[in-house]
Amino acid sequence: MSGLIKGSENQPIAQQTKLGWILSGPVQSPLQCSVEINNIEDISAYWEVGEIAIASIAMTREEQFCEELYVKITRRLPDGRYEVRLPLKNSFENELGQSKAWAAAQFKQLESRLMRNPHLRDSYQKFMHEYADLGHMIECKERKEHMCYLPHHGVYREESTTTKLCAVFNASSPTSKGKSLNDLMECGPKLQKDIQDLLLRWRIYQYIYTADCEKMYRCILLQEDQQHLQKILWRDNLVDMDRLKEYQLCTITYGMKAVPFLAMRTMQELACDDKEKYPLAAEVLQC
Structure with missing residues (x-):
């Protein structure tokens, strides 16, 4: 997303994403960080999209x-x-x-x-x-x-x-x-x-083989x-x-x-x- 915060050369960069802010880069000074999650439903939906459904082994009548x-x-x-x-x-x-x-x-x-x-x-x-x-x-x-x-x-x-x-x-x-x-x-x-x-x-x-x-x-x-x-x-x-x-x-x-x-x-x-x-x-x- 558009949010981007840069500090000094020895500090990480803060980048805003749809899942929240993330930090990346070198860390050479002590930092105090806190985590705040606003939309837990969005994160849950993100993982559920890629989840493989397990077929039910129970048969109908x-x-x-x-x-x-x-x-x-x-x-x-x-x-x-x-x-x-x-x-x-x-x-x-x-x-x-x-x-x-x-x-x-x-x-x-x-x-x-x-x-x-x-x-x-x-x-x-x-x-x-x-x-x-x-x-x-x-x-x-x-x-x-x-x-x-x-x-x-x-x-x-x-x-x-x-x-x-x-x-x-x-x-x-x-x-x-x-x-x-x-x-x-x-x-x-x-x-x-x-x-x-x-x-x-x-x-x-x-290698994969297919046959008919x-x-x-x-x-x-x-x-x-x-x-x-x-x-x-x-x-x-x-x-x-x-x-x-x-x-x-x-x-x-x-x-x-x-x-x-x-x-x-x-x-x-x-x-x-x-x-x-x-x-x-x-x-x-x-x-």
């Missing part, structure tokens, strides 16, 4: 439900992949309305957009072909109660070095009863590390009796206007409220299951 369901239901298949279940609320069947008509209308809008942009159309078709070829979605003609159709659209990422276009499935789209699938699903506890904590920990090390789990969500299967809640509409031949086909997604997918929890929890489960075989890898996944 809904979060506890998600954890217990995961432990009870999740199983590992012979090929090493995990099969999980969506943590749906008890009343979801009564509140989940019809969704096919709205999903069909959304798809026709998407179709018009793809017809106007051949490059986007080719990228979208390539993405859907890969989805089917990897077994992440299958054509389904079976009719079940309480089916849910998810509208979808493409997100194009020019900077991506792998998949330029990614289809996003909208589980927040409301059904005829005004409730979406996400509305009828529990979120689960947040298992991701706090970004402030991560940044501070990175400062400890000279390729198709992380799509490596985790959804139990078959819930796959009808992840139905989509698609037709490959947009020019000849083939009939709309119904597919169901076989893995957890983007746009689902509980998917971040399911993915991170499965990563933890993998580290726990294989820690004896791969102790160093397990330590990295758990830290």
